[in-house]
Amino acid sequence: MKARVHIFYKDSVFDPQGNTVGESLSKMGFSKVKKVRIGRVIDLEMEYPSKEEAKRDVVKMCEKLLANPVIESFKYEILEC
Amino acid sequence: MKARVHIFYKDSVFDPQGNTVGESLSKMGFSKVKKVRIGRVIDLEMEYPSKEEAKRDVVKMCEKLLANPVIESFKYEILEC
Numbered sequence: 001m002k003a004r005v006h007i008f009y010k011d012s013v014f015d016p017q018g019n020t021v022g023e024s025l026s027k028m029g030f031s032k033v034k035k036v037r038i039g040r041v042i043d044l045e046m047e048y049p050s051k052e053e054a055k056r057d058v059v060k061m062c063e064k065l066l067a068n069p070v071i072e073s074f075k076y077e078i079l080e081c
Numbered sequence: 082m083k084a085r086v087h088i089f090y091k092d093s094v095f096d097p098q099g100n101t102v103g104e105s106l107s108k109m110g111f112s113k114v115k116k117v118r119i120g121r122v123i124d125l126e127m128e129y130p131s132k133e134e135a136k137r138d139v140v141k142m143c144e145k146l147l148a149n150p151v152i153e154s155f156k157y158e159i160l161e162c
Contacts, residue, residue: 028142
């Protein structure tokens with residue numbers, strides 16, 4: 001079983017890395033790019049007997065270690081069972 | 082139009098951040114997690130007249146700026162049109 005977690009800054013939080021990359025792309029001629037947001041993607045290979053248990057633990061992992069709930073939000077999906 | 086790019090270390094390249102997070106999760110009691118890989122996710126808001134042009138430019142952006150082709154591999158998808 002595999003889970004994929006996406007962690008981004010919340011929309012209200014300034015994303016300096018995304019902003020810098022956006023400016024660089026613009027200078028390189030990619031003027032059709034209007035906005036860039038950069039986050040982390042975390043792939044977890046797991047051995048859970050059920051999708052429900054996996055989901056429950058992935059949320060716990062995000063809240064306790066993977067994401068910073070003050071400035072970041074996370075989304076996850078279970079990819080294989 | 083929106084593109085999402087995932088950039089990971091190639092499978093043959095050691096992922097120190099993923100390894101550290103994996104060890105931390107194990108110590109925290111999430112023993113069912115067997116492997117962790119961490120990468121970057123880049124969301125691009127773009128204004129292209131066609132999906133084909135968008136795809137072509139996203140590949141160029143990855144090769145020229147977003148990814149390090151020596152140690153990283155990228156995958157992309159066009160999310161909305």
